[in-house]
Amino acid sequence: MLLYTLRRILEFVPTIFIALTLIFVITRLVPGSPITALIGNQSVDAAQIDAITKQLGLDRPILEQYLEWLPRVVTGDFGQSLFFSAPVAEVILDRFPITFALTFMALLVTVAVGIPLGILSAMRRGGILDYFGNVLSSLGMALPPFWLGFMLMLVFAVSLQWVPASGYRPMEFGFWSWLSRLVLPVLALSVSQIGLVVRMTRSTMIEVLGMEYVAMARTKGLRERTVILRHALRNAMVQIVTVIGLVFALGLGGSVIIENVFALPGLGELITTAAIRRDYPTLEGGIFYLTLVALVINLMVDLAYAWFNPRIRYA
Amino acid sequence: MLRRRTVLVGVVGGLAATSLHLEAGHLEAGRLVRTALAADEPVQGGTLNVGLHIPLPTLDWQSTVGHPLPHVMGHVYEGLFGLGSDLNAEPELAASAEASDGGRTWTFELRPGVLFHNGDTLTSADVKASLERWRTVGPKGSGLNTLTSIETPDDLTVVMSFSEPMGRYLLLLLGSDENKAVIMPAAIAEASTTPGQLTEVVGTGPYRFVEYKEDQYARLARFEDYVARDDAPNYQTGKKIANLDEIIFWIVPESTTRVAGLESGEYDVIAEVPDGEATRLAENPDLDAVKNGPGVLLYMMFNHKVGPTAELNIRKAIQSLIDPAEIAAVAVSNPDFALTNPSIYAPESAYNTDAGSDLYTPGDVEKAKEYLAAANYDGEPITIQVIATNSLQNRLAVAIAEQAKRAGLNLEIVSYDLATWVANRRDPAKLNIYTSGGYWVDPSLWHAEFNGTFPSPDVGFISDRTEEIFARLAAETDFDARKALGEELQRAFYEQVAMVNLGYVYRLVAKQGRVVDPYDNLALGNMTLHGIYLAD
Numbered sequence: 001m002l003l004y005t006l007r008r009i010l011e012f013v014p015t016i017f018i019a020l021t022l023i024f025v026i027t028r029l030v031p032g033s034p035i036t037a038l039i040g041n042q043s044v045d046a047a048q049i050d051a052i053t054k055q056l057g058l059d060r061p062i063l064e065q066y067l068e069w070l071p072r073v074v075t076g077d078f079g080q081s082l083f084f085s086a087p088v089a090e091v092i093l094d095r096f097p098i099t100f101a102l103t104f105m106a107l108l109v110t111v112a113v114g115i116p117l118g119i120l121s122a123m124r125r126g127g128i129l130d131y132f133g134n135v136l137s138s139l140g141m142a143l144p145p146f147w148l149g150f151m152l153m154l155v156f157a158v159s160l161q162w163v164p165a166s167g168y169r170p171m172e173f174g175f176w177s178w179l180s181r182l183v184l185p186v187l188a189l190s191v192s193q194i195g196l197v198v199r200m201t202r203s204t205m206i207e208v209l210g211m212e213y214v215a216m217a218r219t220k221g222l223r224e225r226t227v228i229l230r231h232a233l234r235n236a237m238v239q240i241v242t243v244i245g246l247v248f249a250l251g252l253g254g255s256v257i258i259e260n261v262f263a264l265p266g267l268g269e270l271i272t273t274a275a276i277r278r279d280y281p282t283l284e285g286g287i288f289y290l291t292l293v294a295l296v297i298n299l300m301v302d303l304a305y306a307w308f309n310p311r312i313r314y315a
Numbered sequence: 316m317l318r319r320r321t322v323l324v325g326v327v328g329g330l331a332a333t334s335l336h337l338e339a340g341h342l343e344a345g346r347l348v349r350t351a352l353a354a355d356e357p358v359q360g361g362t363l364n365v366g367l368h369i370p371l372p373t374l375d376w377q378s379t380v381g382h383p384l385p386h387v388m389g390h391v392y393e394g395l396f397g398l399g400s401d402l403n404a405e406p407e408l409a410a411s412a413e414a415s416d417g418g419r420t421w422t423f424e425l426r427p428g429v430l431f432h433n434g435d436t437l438t439s440a441d442v443k444a445s446l447e448r449w450r451t452v453g454p455k456g457s458g459l460n461t462l463t464s465i466e467t468p469d470d471l472t473v474v475m476s477f478s479e480p481m482g483r484y485l486l487l488l489l490g491s492d493e494n495k496a497v498i499m500p501a502a503i504a505e506a507s508t509t510p511g512q513l514t515e516v517v518g519t520g521p522y523r524f525v526e527y528k529e530d531q532y533a534r535l536a537r538f539e540d541y542v543a544r545d546d547a548p549n550y551q552t553g554k555k556i557a558n559l560d561e562i563i564f565w566i567v568p569e570s571t572t573r574v575a576g577l578e579s580g581e582y583d584v585i586a587e588v589p590d591g592e593a594t595r596l597a598e599n600p601d602l603d604a605v606k607n608g609p610g611v612l613l614y615m616m617f618n619h620k621v622g623p624t625a626e627l628n629i630r631k632a633i634q635s636l637i638d639p640a641e642i643a644a645v646a647v648s649n650p651d652f653a654l655t656n657p658s659i660y661a662p663e664s665a666y667n668t669d670a671g672s673d674l675y676t677p678g679d680v681e682k683a684k685e686y687l688a689a690a691n692y693d694g695e696p697i698t699i700q701v702i703a704t705n706s707l708q709n710r711l712a713v714a715i716a717e718q719a720k721r722a723g724l725n726l727e728i729v730s731y732d733l734a735t736w737v738a739n740r741r742d743p744a745k746l747n748i749y750t751s752g753g754y755w756v757d758p759s760l761w762h763a764e765f766n767g768t769f770p771s772p773d774v775g776f777i778s779d780r781t782e783e784i785f786a787r788l789a790a791e792t793d794f795d796a797r798k799a800l801g802e803e804l805q806r807a808f809y810e811q812v813a814m815v816n817l818g819y820v821y822r823l824v825a826k827q828g829r830v831v832d833p834y835d836n837l838a839l840g841n842m843t844l845h846g847i848y849l850a851d
Contacts, residue, residue: 083529084529085512091529150571150572150575153571153572153575153579154575157575157576157578157579157581158575158578158579161579161580164576164579164581165572165575165576165578165579165581166567166569166572166575166576166581167565167567167576167581168531260568260569261569261572262572263565263566263567263568263569263572265528265529265530265531265566269530270530273370273530275732276732276733276734277734278734
């Protein structure tokens with residue numbers, strides 16, 4: 001298992017290298033200059049523009065910038081944000097907990113609702129629960145999260161006034177103040193994910209429940225609960241874990257929109273504004289962080305495979 | 316429980332000026348106010364939560380015309396002069412201002428005992444250092460290009476000397492809340508040499524700056540030692556009353572989210588509300604919809620130096636074919652928020668005039684065709700550049716392109732993100748046309764945009780005739796004479812098609828009914844919260 005883990009970690013290296021190179025190239029291929037975005041409507045003359053360009057190192061050839069940039073960023077040093085007057089790592093660490101809380105809580109809700117509903121749908125095929133699960137998963141996947149976000153806001157914040165409509169309060173403002181502002185974004189993000197998990201769990205469980213060893217277990221007189229949870233679900237988990245990993249990565253991507261809708265100052269919102277402002281270091285750092293998290297999730301999924309099915313680590 | 320009323324406040328004429336740069340598409344406007352009746356005694360205390368539409372690009376108000384700086388920093392900083400409720404320049408930190416030597420010398424006496432938020436007392440040295448910085452870093456600082464010296468004969472006297480006569484326009488230049496010439500301690504002004512970067516945010520206003528959490532909120536707290544004027548409250552000047560303990564400006568870019576936050580009680584006041592929400596909000600007994608003026612002119616800007624729009628007949632064709640009634644229909648969803656008016660000065664300005672309106676013949680397609688023929692126009696594509704995320708600009712561009720087709724003008728819409736749009740706007744090889752918006756209540760305020768350097772010297776408009784009018788305007792102090800010059804300027808603008816008037820729109824601000832605005836400040840210009848209190 002240790003060897004398997006080390007091998008998977010080593011495979012990170014080329015992936016990270018490719019990701020970093022793509023991040024660098026794409027941000028510089030986008031038209032528009034950070035200098036223009038930086039000065040905005042401020043009164044800056046040509047000499048000052050030249051000075052800022054030089055100070056940021058943007059006057060040098062792209063390849064030279066890349067060769068200076070790469071060794072620095074692999075150590076996590078993305079430099080200073082052009083807009084925040086602070087190191088990029090500091091800016092990201094300030095925002096990441098919000099995005100992490102949002103996506104992690106959305107994942108918890110997804111798993112807590114999606115897997116049981118998928119199992120029940122598979123066990124009671126054609127029944128009311130199955131019908132409900134199908135409708136929920138179809139709706140969840142069809143409804144755009146931003147639209148759902150606005151609808152949730154209108155119902156639960158404006159009409160019922162159960163929770164605030166938007167914004168973010170750090171934990172220092174109180175636990176409920178913090179949590180209440182995450183309820184609607186978490187719901188908006190998790191509904192589409194639940195749809196995916198319900199569908200995947202249901203189809204996998206149906207497949208597994210039709211296998212001979214499940215029939216054997218039932219023939220042996222095992223309780224249905226034991227058959228489902230210890231025999232069928234464990235085998236189905238390889239596929240379900242894959243979807244959960246995918247869902248978390250999708251959640252990180254989806255947070256960009258949800259954070260904008262709910263005015264949450266998370267990493268997604270940071271990346272969006274950094275792109276608009278051409279804040280290269282923040283943009284690169286933000287995307288890299290998300291990439292890194294996605295890779296770590298992939299690693300955890302791979303390790304979970306090996307745990308659920310030991311044959312995988314020898315493959 | 317408070318009773319409410321609907322008040323129609325006619326915008327007072329008689330005024331001077333301010334200009335508002337709204338390039339990313341925020342609109343301005345008029346004064347149909349639905350407001351709560353002021354309670355007898357203002358309530359002290361509480362936190363006012365304000366929903367703003369965009370983050371602060373910088374904390375350095377001296378170095379930018381960008382929004383939402385005036386909304387936030389207008390409560391922190393003060394200038395020698397500020398805007399009164401008639402949008403005229405009124406004394407703020409100055410006790411008096413006197414011109415001598417035919418307008419070549421201006422002497423300002425400062426109010427004694429004014430304190431900065433750091434506890435220091437305001438002196439003439441602070442004013443000198445602040446004005447020196449502003450003329451260097453401020454987009455409007457070029458208005459002081461004839462300034463030869465600033466002297467400080469004593470702690471409360473500032474003398475500005477000019478090489479050319481300077482009229483009362485100087486006071487408006489210093490007091491306009493777009494890139495205001497705000498006063499800060501000399502030590503901060505001298506240490507903050509880079510535009511956009513202040514070592515500290517310290518002003519003399521009724522609220523002090525506490526913190527800005529990037530893209531999240533800006534927090535202000537009442538300055539307990541504020542030294543107020545003793546004259547009557549007058550919009551951004553006069554006696555400023557700070558009833559609130561704290562003001563928090565939340566950054567909420569999505570307008571739907573801002574409105575939902577107001578309806579759920581999270582925000583007390585929100586800015587930049589889509590006008591389509593006016594009726595619905597007004598029907599809510601707990602909320603007030605405030606139509607905000609003065610009218611914002613939507614206008615079309617050209618590349619005057621290179622390409623097809625450098626040709627006068629092409630610009631004349633465009634000026635003729637534009638139909639503002641159609642433009643208004645796409646610009647606003649509530650017709651109460653649009654107005655067609657031939658003047659380049661806001662409908663609420665005393666300078667508003669129909670001079671030159673014989674040249675303003677909206678929707679005259681036949682005339683447009685004649686101009687195109689005179690220009691030997693061969694169907695060459697002309698681009699109108701828009702910011703992809705700016706829905707107003709996009710709607711305007713679509714309407715304009717459709718109108719252009721009727722005259723046979725091939726207008727293409729090209730869409731960019733904000734940074735590229737700003738960069739291309741300065742580039743003579745890339746720019747043909749863009750649209751913008753703002754309000755001008757004094758002719759001189761047009762000079763910053765039409766002096767040949769805006770948005771860059773390679774594309775900007777300048778002409779001998781308009782320069783001569785601007786010079787006379789700068790020196791003239793008599794209102795009637797200035798009004799005549801304003802008419803002359805407007806005629807020159809139409810003759811040379813410096814820009815094209817697309818019509819006026821008004822903004823919408825909304826608030827909770829419990830927010831009492833006794834001086835109707837929310838109906839006017841940028842957000843001014845002096846005197847506002849929470850009724851419960």
